[in-house]
Amino acid sequence: MQVSASTFETSPSIGSETDSLGGDTTTQVFAPLKTTILLLEDERVSICFIGTSCYSDYYPFSNILRQRVGAILGLKREQVVVFSSHNHSTATLTRANQFAGYLPDESATLRDDQLTDFGRKIVQQAEEEARHLRDNLVAVTVSWAVGHEGRISYNRKGRRADGSTYFIREEDRVLLGQDFNGDIDDHAPVVAFVDHAGRPVCFLVQFTAHPVTSYHPESPVTFGDYAQVACDDLSAAHGNAPVLFAQGCAGDINSKFFLLKAPPEERVKNATTLGHLLGETYIGASRSLAPSRSQDLGASWCHVTLPFTSIPSEHRLRNELGVVEMFLKRVAEGDESALVCLGLNAARSMSPKYRGKLVEPYQRWLHWALRFHAERRLHDVPTGVELMVGAFRIGDIGLVGLPCEPFLGIGRQIREGGVFPLTIPVGYMNDDVGYVPDGPNVGDNDYSSSYYRYTASFLPYRKPCGDLLASSGLRMLKELRRQAHHV
Numbered sequence: 001m002q003v004s005a006s007t008f009e010t011s012p013s014i015g016s017e018t019d020s021l022g023g024d025t026t027t028q029v030f031a032p033l034k035t036t037i038l039l040l041e042d043e044r045v046s047i048c049f050i051g052t053s054c055y056s057d058y059y060p061f062s063n064i065l066r067q068r069v070g071a072i073l074g075l076k077r078e079q080v081v082v083f084s085s086h087n088h089s090t091a092t093l094t095r096a097n098q099f100a101g102y103l104p105d106e107s108a109t110l111r112d113d114q115l116t117d118f119g120r121k122i123v124q125q126a127e128e129e130a131r132h133l134r135d136n137l138v139a140v141t142v143s144w145a146v147g148h149e150g151r152i153s154y155n156r157k158g159r160r161a162d163g164s165t166y167f168i169r170e171e172d173r174v175l176l177g178q179d180f181n182g183d184i185d186d187h188a189p190v191v192a193f194v195d196h197a198g199r200p201v202c203f204l205v206q207f208t209a210h211p212v213t214s215y216h217p218e219s220p221v222t223f224g225d226y227a228q229v230a231c232d233d234l235s236a237a238h239g240n241a242p243v244l245f246a247q248g249c250a251g252d253i254n255s256k257f258f259l260l261k262a263p264p265e266e267r268v269k270n271a272t273t274l275g276h277l278l279g280e281t282y283i284g285a286s287r288s289l290a291p292s293r294s295q296d297l298g299a300s301w302c303h304v305t306l307p308f309t310s311i312p313s314e315h316r317l318r319n320e321l322g323v324v325e326m327f328l329k330r331v332a333e334g335d336e337s338a339l340v341c342l343g344l345n346a347a348r349s350m351s352p353k354y355r356g357k358l359v360e361p362y363q364r365w366l367h368w369a370l371r372f373h374a375e376r377r378l379h380d381v382p383t384g385v386e387l388m389v390g391a392f393r394i395g396d397i398g399l400v401g402l403p404c405e406p407f408l409g410i411g412r413q414i415r416e417g418g419v420f421p422l423t424i425p426v427g428y429m430n431d432d433v434g435y436v437p438d439g440p441n442v443g444d445n446d447y448s449s450s451y452y453r454y455t456a457s458f459l460p461y462r463k464p465c466g467d468l469l470a471s472s473g474l475r476m477l478k479e480l481r482r483q484a485h486h487v
Helices: 059-073 117-136 170-176 225-237 264-286 314-332 352-374 408-417 467-486
Strands: 002-010 033-041 046-052 080-084 141-148 153-155 157-159 165-167 187-194 200-207 243-247 253-255 297-307 384-394 397-401 422-426
Touching: 002 117, 002 200, 033 117, 033 200, 033 225, 033 243, 046 059, 046 117, 046 243, 046 297, 059 080, 059 117, 080 243, 141 264, 187 264, 187 422, 200 225, 200 264, 225 243, 225 264, 243 422, 297 467, 314 352, 384 467, 397 467, 408 422, 408 467, 422 467
Parallel strands: 046 080, 200 243, 397 422
Antiparallel strands: 002 033, 033 046, 141 187, 153 253, 157 165, 187 200, 297 384, 384 397
16 A cells, blocks of 8 residues: 655635624634645555545535546546544635535535635645645555543533433533533544554544534634644654544534633633643554554445435424524524523523524524425425445545534444444545434434524434434445455
């Protein structure tokens, strides 16, 4: 196997557009955001992974990277894969509304003039780095280890005594006591590509938690959050070797201190502290690597359709619209006690105005759903969404990539059902259609479980929902193992 890797830095300008629903722009740039390109080749297969510290999980943007980098490397689009850490402390890459929720179009792409200045810089830099990758290919062997990090993340889905669910924000987490973590994935795998002198020339790492410690939507900053800090620490420990970060199935998992009511400097300091903890874990794992028995590659893709329920009744939709309109009236009047609406619980650190922005999409979704009843078009109601799932084999390591924000339970099924010594579940690959729950979390009313309300194209998911992603990924991994045994 041969490998070549490179990491580059990109900084948005102060005043750049962010994901803030209130139109708030970047106020401070605490550090540039890093992108790593990793080219892997054996005698039969070539794969290029691109890992970013910003919202690259959007087909119209990720396809630009895949096409441009692929053209330089002589690879087809399906041989280039874009992973996002899903870091929230970033500027946006496109002028399109990436966060509105939409049915994915695997062929969608954008023109250069539809990119922000920040997005255009990343594409240009990626092209420049790609031109040098083949010249720097190095023969390597694959080794791996798994660290365990339980100090920096927590499960953000809470259940009340009456069975209802809610989003555990930081102000709620501290009330649960004992530095609450809940059900998390503490696996911190490290994949090392080692040259003939025994030196790691680059790494691929993964962890499961939204990087949101430095984030607040009404005071946006630019910072790579815990994930970038951890990668920097591992890189520095091994002669500045490039490190590519892949985010796990973090739909219901956060890094701690999310939406803490604190100045930007304190949020960034907290994210840095968490990053050093994970970096310490990565470095420890990198000191006890196990060699892979095989040293070749494989890749596979398949479509998976996640089913929707039928559309809610007109009566229910109108009742919910009344609840939403009353909530919007209260926050418009500055009511600080208005915090909960149809299962969404806003943070007290958010202004009433911003709480309204969080709920306005609910109003749009309800009007969209009601039109099917009013126009007698129930036969046109969408029945599901089709996602493209990828599976990859790197020696003895299997990796499943999903174009969504998968819940922890999906990742756990993939890892525990894997047929390789190490199986790594990854979300936020190429695209992000929003949160996808595993079967047990389908039907709940909290923010992540009912994300369909942020779209104008989805209905509530039907069981087994995200479990279908796990089973499809596992089938592809089994086939990749079978193919490897027949080579």
